[in-house]
Amino acid sequence: MAETGRQEVVKIITEIVATVTNMHLYPPTHPQVAPLVDRVYQSITALLEASPELTLIIVDEDIVFYGKPLPGVGPAGKALIKLLAKKGIERITLLKGLPKEQLFGFLNDLASGDVKTVASRSCIKVGKVSFDGELDGEADDFTEFRNTIIADLKALYYGIRSGKKFAIDEVKHIVSQFIENFTRSMNPLSLLASLKSEDEYTYVHATNVALLAMSLAEYLGFSGKPLENIGVAALLHDVGKMVIPDEILNKPGALDAEERTVMETHPLMGLQYLTQQADVPSLALIAAMEHHLKYDGSGYPHISDSWRPNIVSQMVSVADVFDALRSKRPYRGPVEQDKIISILRHESGKALNPELVEHFITMIEQ
Ligand SMILES: [Fe+2]
Ligand SMILES: [Fe+2]
Structure with missing residues (x-):
């Protein structure tokens, strides 16, 4: 220079x-x-x-x-x-x-x-x-640790795809390591991973959603086993995407109606998969099924008119929407944080629980 x-x-x-x-x-x-x-x-x-x-x-x-x-x-x-x-x-x-x-x-x-x-x-x-x-520095140690988690998760997801036995203990281990390694003094946004390549999206996204949902849960006073279960649920929320063909999952453009229908099967596919595994916390089954069900009862899959998502599914939804918007996708760039916050507020009371939205915004802006 x-x-x-x-x-x-x-x-x-x-x-x-x-x-x-x-x-x-x-x-x-x-x-x-x-x-x-x-x-x-x-x-x-x-x-x-x-x-x-x-x-x-x-x-x-x-x-x-x-x-x-x-x-x-x-x-x-x-x-x-x-x-x-x-x-x-x-x-x-x-x-x-x-x-x-x-x-x-x-x-x-x-x-x-x-x-x-x-x-x-x-x-x-x-x-x-x-x-x-x-x-x-502390955060750089965390970056390294988080990257090993992403690699572990990738291996786990590939294992699922190739029909290997599902290792719930590994998932629980990842979550307890997260809990040990992050401290309240860290703004969770500083811990999130960015995408290096498009086919990594599912794992990076799962990691980020888990970090955000656990930070929100901790912020709301959860600790111990419930916090751990929320972490497991968040990490596995999109596990049903493992049966969605790569052409749809990684399509570099908007999905057409038929592809969208296939994509929208992932919550039920996730539920079905997790139901067949031993020792998965029931919260993970619930969040996999409900994370695209909206606070006002709309969204998918339709269960019944009066059905409302569990509070943990609602936390996962807030984290899910936030991370999806902040990530660069093949069809759009990352959305700026101010814009994401206004989208969250716009969806408050519709797709998302208004109280969770406000707590989440306060948490990330602190
Ligand atoms: Fe999803
Ligand atoms: Fe997701």
Whole structure:
């Protein structure tokens, strides 16, 4: 990166410090805050247009950028070093494609006295500097752990397809590991996986829905066995998709009426499959069957006019809709978080339980 980039970085540091200072003084929704976030977001995106990433490393009293200390960062530089030291951060990497809400959440974490450890996000990596210069942070450990879960789940789903015995113990093990590895201080959104290839969608989606549904359940006060069962139910909600042909499952476009009918059999297929397995919690059977049944009783499969989905199926539905929208699909890009929130609110009382929607939004915006 050219020397001119260094001036830009100094400007960004000054803007970050100003924004965090204001976030500390005012509530995050205060009109004073938004324009400051917009300004720093614009400066960062402009810089990331020229370079795929921006890494700052703190070495003693210096902020190092591309191997050299930044000159002339002055009081803003000192203030940033202090802010980061409080959270134990020695290194920040911002990546191209950084969404504004991620930057907002990160700056908010820096400003908040309640947040002890700031989690990495998909486009903001934070951590300590180890001797080999690699990142060493809590959230990165989680990323690695989560990726092994996705691989396990993929193996499990393939096993189901090839008629191998279903390993419920493995599913329960995955869930208990999730419960052990995530802490309430992490915003669940920072833990979600992104798709690397389209055929991974089912596993990545199942993992994300489980993380979101468990976070919501924990947020609502569930713990112990019920929380574990909710995790199992969420992880297996789409298990019926394993009998849907790949051409329909991974079709790079909207489904036609006939394909849609096949696709819509997956809740009952899931129920049928899980009913035949031993030791599956009944909540998993219920959620597999009901997760496309809407709060107002519409949706599929139609059971009876008066039938309403179980509260756990309703939690899975909120997580399901959220993750489906935030994921990039062959026929559309990922939906922005603000837009997803307005969709959730629009569906509140119709497809989704209004109280769960509000709790979910509060949880992800904290
Ligand atoms: Fe589904
Ligand atoms: Fe789903």
